[in-house]
Amino acid sequence: MKAPSPHQPAFRRIEPDARRLGLIEACARVLARAGAAGSSVRAIALEAGVSPGLVSHYFSGIEALVGATYEHIEAAVAETLDRAVADAGPEPRARLDAFVTASFAPAIADPQLLATWIAFWSLVTARPAIAAQHDEQYSGSRARLEALLGDCGVPKNEQRRAAIAVTALVDGLWLELCLSPGCFSAEEAGDIARRFLDTLIS
Amino acid sequence: MKAPSPHQPAFRRIEPDARRLGLIEACARVLARAGAAGSSVRAIALEAGVSPGLVSHYFSGIEALVGATYEHIEAAVAETLDRAVADAGPEPRARLDAFVTASFAPAIADPQLLATWIAFWSLVTARPAIAAQHDEQYSGSRARLEALLGDCGVPKNEQRRAAIAVTALVDGLWLELCLSPGCFSAEEAGDIARRFLDTLIS
DNA sequence: GCTGTTGTTGTACGATCGTCCAACAAGCTT
DNA sequence: AAGCTTGTTGGACGATCGTACAACAACAGC
Numbered sequence: 001m002k003a004p005s006p007h008q009p010a011f012r013r014i015e016p017d018a019r020r021l022g023l024i025e026a027c028a029r030v031l032a033r034a035g036a037a038g039s040s041v042r043a044i045a046l047e048a049g050v051s052p053g054l055v056s057h058y059f060s061g062i063e064a065l066v067g068a069t070y071e072h073i074e075a076a077v078a079e080t081l082d083r084a085v086a087d088a089g090p091e092p093r094a095r096l097d098a099f100v101t102a103s104f105a106p107a108i109a110d111p112q113l114l115a116t117w118i119a120f121w122s123l124v125t126a127r128p129a130i131a132a133q134h135d136e137q138y139s140g141s142r143a144r145l146e147a148l149l150g151d152c153g154v155p156k157n158e159q160r161r162a163a164i165a166v167t168a169l170v171d172g173l174w175l176e177l178c179l180s181p182g183c184f185s186a187e188e189a190g191d192i193a194r195r196f197l198d199t200l201i202s
Numbered sequence: 203m204k205a206p207s208p209h210q211p212a213f214r215r216i217e218p219d220a221r222r223l224g225l226i227e228a229c230a231r232v233l234a235r236a237g238a239a240g241s242s243v244r245a246i247a248l249e250a251g252v253s254p255g256l257v258s259h260y261f262s263g264i265e266a267l268v269g270a271t272y273e274h275i276e277a278a279v280a281e282t283l284d285r286a287v288a289d290a291g292p293e294p295r296a297r298l299d300a301f302v303t304a305s306f307a308p309a310i311a312d313p314q315l316l317a318t319w320i321a322f323w324s325l326v327t328a329r330p331a332i333a334a335q336h337d338e339q340y341s342g343s344r345a346r347l348e349a350l351l352g353d354c355g356v357p358k359n360e361q362r363r364a365a366i367a368v369t370a371l372v373d374g375l376w377l378e379l380c381l382s383p384g385c386f387s388a389e390e391a392g393d394i395a396r397r398f399l400d401t402l403i404s
Numbered sequence: 405g406c407t408g409t410t411g412t413t414g415t416a417c418g419a420t421c422g423t424c425c426a427a428c429a430a431g432c433t434t
Numbered sequence: 435a436a437g438c439t440t441g442t443t444g445g446a447c448g449a450t451c452g453t454a455c456a457a458c459a460a461c462a463g464c
Binding site for chain 1: 316
């Protein structure tokens with residue numbers, strides 16, 4: 001029943017990097033919509049407007065695709081936070097406040113974003129490569145936070161511990177904000193986090 | 203090749219509640235070992251030493267089994283924490299310290315325990331019943347913490363916010379401790395949490 | 405010991421999973 | 435315009451999934 005139109009291409013060839021990106025973004029959308037259990041190769045390929053076989057062609061398996069998706073989303077989150085810090089101006093404490101405030105903005109504290117994290121976390125225990133990827137992401141995130149804290153006068157020998165604490169508090173608030181959005185508001189989460197920063201810096 | 207021994211029963215009938223519990227504990231072990239993706243009805247039945255059909259007989263589906271497993275594990279965790287608080291004696295601050303310290307003890311901050319949480323979280327977004335179960339667990343946990351904080355002199359109008367903060371910090375530390383155990387130690391996590399309590403109470 | 409109840413088994417079923425690969429066609433090169 | 439490269443298709447494949455159900459057997463009551 002294909003319409004034998006004069007010459008409508010059945011598909012378009014796309015530059016490999018662009019195709020990879022399209023699959024990664026489709027994976028993120030399916031994870032957000034259907035959760036980890038409903039994110040099959042076929043569902044992702046359909047979302048990307050592509051044949052199922054292409055997933056195997058670009059990724060060694062669906063776990064590799066989830067890993068790449070996590071990496072991509074994490075980079076986007078980090079860029080969003082960095083931009084918020086940059087927009088806050090030169091004052092160190094304002095930059096730190098901007099960091100935690102942006103962590104609870106709608107684009108970040110998004111239940112659908114949590115789906116990608118959960119799918120990734122579910123692989124951390126079993127797959128050493130995924131665990132290494134998580135460690136790298138965590139230490140990178142912590143390093144940025146240590147720099148912000150250092151600018152606010154936190155002594156070097158306390159930066160590591162302070163960064164661990166702030167990361168944990170922000171992540172814990174973020175997680176709960178995603179899991180049950182009605183329990184407390186993003187503003188409240190930001191207030192809690194900023195008040196904690198007061199105790200670290202004063 | 204079955205040994206036709208004179209009369210070895212092929213199976214034993216067990217009281218329904220005990221059988222339910224056996225399936226729940228088997229589910230927890232499989233989740234811990236194989237993760238959410240590897241926890242099939244067959245794997246759980248094998249772990250429980252039982253036929254696959256029995257799972258359908260006791261639970262409406264595998265999601266219901268995961269929900270019941272979460273409920274069971276969460277109750278066990280709460281009991282462990284309550285016991286630690288009770289063993290700490292009457293002094294309010296010592297009881298609060300015992301609560302956070304126990305939260306990072308090996309039995310609680312266990313990567314295998316995280317698998318149950320992740321499997322459960324992956325259902326929260328899509329299933330309203332699971333979301334309600336999570337909300338109930340969270341508010342119960344927070345209520346216990348509010349009482350401990352109140353005993354330490356935290357004013358009533360600050361208890362809610364303080365409990366949210368402590369829960370988030372402890373959960374964030376717990377999560378990271380499970381995901382990459384080598385990054386920081388349980389003792390360090392306890393120190394961070396107790397120091398945070400100092401700032402809330404003083 | 406016999407019988408009735410019912411907890412339990414084991415399998416069949418259709419659906420869906422991830423992976424693979426030969427054939428096809430889009431678009432650049434000549 | 436013809437050929438070539440290769441990105442892409444689409445279905446086949448075996449494995450595994452969750453569920454349902456008829457047959458069976460363990461155990462209590464008689």
